[in-house]
Amino acid sequence: MNVLVLTDLSRVAKNAGTYAVQFLADVPAHFYLLNIKLFHPEHPPEFPENHPRDLAINLLQQRVLELQELSTCKEHKFSVLYSENDLVGAARKFVLEKNIDLIVMGAANKLHSPNTIIGNHTFEVITKVKCNILAVAENSRYRTPRRMLFPIDYGVSLPQENLKFLQRPQIANNAGITVMEVGYETRPESGGSVNLFFEPLQDRQIETRKIPIAEAFSEEQLEALQQEFDLIVLLGKNINICSELLHKEKGLYARVTNELPILVLHQ
Structure with missing residues (x-):
């Protein structure tokens, strides 16, 4: 399985990645961590305002090490991706290019910063990118689905x-x-x-x-x-329910x- 994890490296996005690795604990999977330049409304102090691509990739690689330590499956692989395209355009591109089966993204709750792109645009990705999507609420903690x-x-x-x-x-x-x-x-x-x-x-x-x-x-x-x-x-096509x-x-x-x-x- 190929999994695209949309991440701005915020707490919400990190929780989504953690949940995905636990949810797919027994599934051979290649996780692609995708960062988009605009995904940094809460960037840490060391981020320059216009951070370079290399810094984003370095932080993604650090996140990969954390997920590798969390993973219990020998058939989990991790790669990093970076884009300066818009969210939907980048997601569509990599869904096709990497033959993605599942997109994972965080979903901020009502009290979270309204500028958190990954929260505000969850609905946009769900309705505009035709790929299975796992939206993980920021307060979600993994438990075996029963x-x-x-x-x-x-x-x-x-x-x-x-x-x-x-x-x-x-x-x-x-x-x-x-x-x-x-x-x-x-x-x-x-x-x-x-x-x-x-x-x-x-x-x-x-x-x-x-x-x-x-x-x-x-x-x-x-x-x-x-x-x-x-x-x-x-169902993604069940627009009434999704809305x-x-x-x-x-x-x-x-x-x-x-x-x-x-x-x-x-x-």
Whole structure:
């Protein structure tokens, strides 16, 4: 597996990289740490205002040493990348060039600096880069995923290709899935079957809950979900759900503190 870790070397981004190495502890993976010149809203004092490429790469290599020490898998590899392109452009370039299977990035909470690029642009990357993305909240601490929440609605088709990432060996393979049918009242008669969609994951324990739209996206609901689940899984093309939860200004997680990592699946 090839993993692109977007990092500005902030505490939020470092936590995301740490989580990724732990999440993929049993998966042979090549981690590419990508730094973009603009990713330094909280740079340490030794950074000059226009820091040179060599300094950024040096700091990335130091971070690689930390992750290598954390890793318990002999088949983990680490490389560093640097770009001065815009965030989305650089991510798209390296997704293609390095055949990336998963992007990892930090997601700052509501109290974090509004200038933290990696926090403010999580939604932009999710909607504009067609690659599986793991967005790790700054307060997320790794624990073995046992319960995954998978909200869906019926404003989108349900192609089984979106589930390929979860079919990989050792990807949260002991975690059950709770499918939360949001707005089930408006489910079309001709709509795709949820049971059929999840057939490729029948080796997992799967349960279904139904919840009205009016009750799905509230601070109270979020608090309850964080107590019950370890990971949230979304379909990238399920724009309604992603917007309600993740929009960088209007989404639920822009207003309240979220501690759950979020895995967004693309085809």
